[in-house]
Amino acid sequence: MTQKRSTPLHLSNISGHHCTIDLRLGKLAMVPFFQSLSKSELREINKKFDVNHFNSGDSIYFQAEKATRLRVLVHGIIKLLRHSSEGKDILLDMLKPGEFFGTLSDLGENVYQETAMAQTDVCVMSFGATDFRMILKNYPPVAIAVLDITTNKLRSSHDKLHQLATLSVPQRIVHILGMLSEKFGEESEYGKLLQLPLSRRDIADMAGTSTETASRIMSDLQDKELIVSGRQWVAIKNPDQLKKLADG
């Protein structure tokens, strides 16, 4: 096994008092689907928001809970997962700042279909379902932007379905590492470092496999010198060869 140093991740340990209302206006413009709005429109929307802080490991909301608020991630990383009765979870998505979650729909059940859990310390904005629908109605460009983002999420979900259905576990894990590296990758001394805490369990829950199998495959990739990994972190040492392995 490779020797492992303590985590190379930069986890800016944001504490509760940094996650304040004052933070809002600056961040609001950063959210993709509000980019089409003017300053005065933003100010108007800004009044509707709440801001909350959660510690790493906390749940922002639970699966089957009544869905009343739409949320936007301001700082940190959040994972969306589904639980099953047998205790086997599946990790649907990893979110980074600017993404929204806890989506609401007039159709179907008004309960969250998944659990949102803080993967790091996080800061989250939220506002009420009715306020959100009002904004969609009054600002068509916002509705279109939200639609575009949702459409892309659907595509990505179809990608995952396709991978889960057609690829072997090692291939799925290689693909997952590739996708994570696009979203969270950052150059480092170890290669492309995935800037998020990521356990074997998380990887297993994304790939729909067991932690043991995920561990075995990660060890194998490490033996082949394609990745470097330690407790809760992964870096991709040789992205080209990893991509070759994913395709061929």
Added chain:
Amino acid sequence: MTQKRSTPLHLSNISGHHCTIDLRLGKLAMVPFFQSLSKSELREINKKFDVNHFNSGDSIYFQAEKATRLRVLVHGIIKLLRHSSEGKDILLDMLKPGEFFGTLSDLGENVYQETAMAQTDVCVMSFGATDFRMILKNYPPVAIAVLDITTNKLRSSHDKLHQLATLSVPQRIVHILGMLSEKFGEESEYGKLLQLPLSRRDIADMAGTSTETASRIMSDLQDKELIVSGRQWVAIKNPDQLKKLADG
């Protein structure tokens, strides 16, 4: 094995000349996301549409083809599938009249991510990407309706991911039969008949398994008297017990 009669499905063999422009106005109001529009607005939108007929087995568009038109299914059934390089497909969705497909997004690649194939003879309306975006912009309720539908598709895709990742093949197939029965089920002499041509291959491609395994499991369900099935058709004889099998 149970003796099998020829198909009990009602396949109204619509031929090309029934699928005409004149059909449009009546069908347009049927499409969920146009329901919020007035007659005169519908007449306006109606001008932009094309109508086409396809035979069962035809492809309406292919994966990786440039995406230029949004389509609405008027008559018949369409399946959306993804191909993989190794020839193993996955069936993402089965559509019935009123549903739209070939979704466009300003973000990401402008190519279709899946192949749309006629499962029966079908009649399809379509219009250009720019026309569609114009409608979304000018009629906010339409944009919101499309968003709600897309959000629900995303939920359903997450459901499928969850099932694929956590359930055994028999459980997945039972769940798939349940979902299909909600969407296509119709009372018949055999029980709840799924009103669509459905091969073992289709079931296998939905469950992410091989046709042989799908066949074995269907035989097993038939032995247990939970379903009745023949060439390209399936009826659910005992929905309650099937549901119990899916949950427990």
Added chain:
DNA sequence: CGGTCTGTTGAAGGATTTCAACACTCGTGG
């Protein structure tokens, strides 16, 4: 009436899970 498509079934082989034991890391409290 032959050919092709669909569905079925058996048997061998392989991939992955499961159970089990152990090693390492990190934070906490004695």
Added chain:
DNA sequence: CCACGAGTGTTGAAATCCTTCAACAGACCG
């Protein structure tokens, strides 16, 4: 400051589920 315990990661071996290869039967089409 060290020891402990919980959480995380690793590895082995047996068991299981599923795939794959193969052969064949029945249905539908021209």
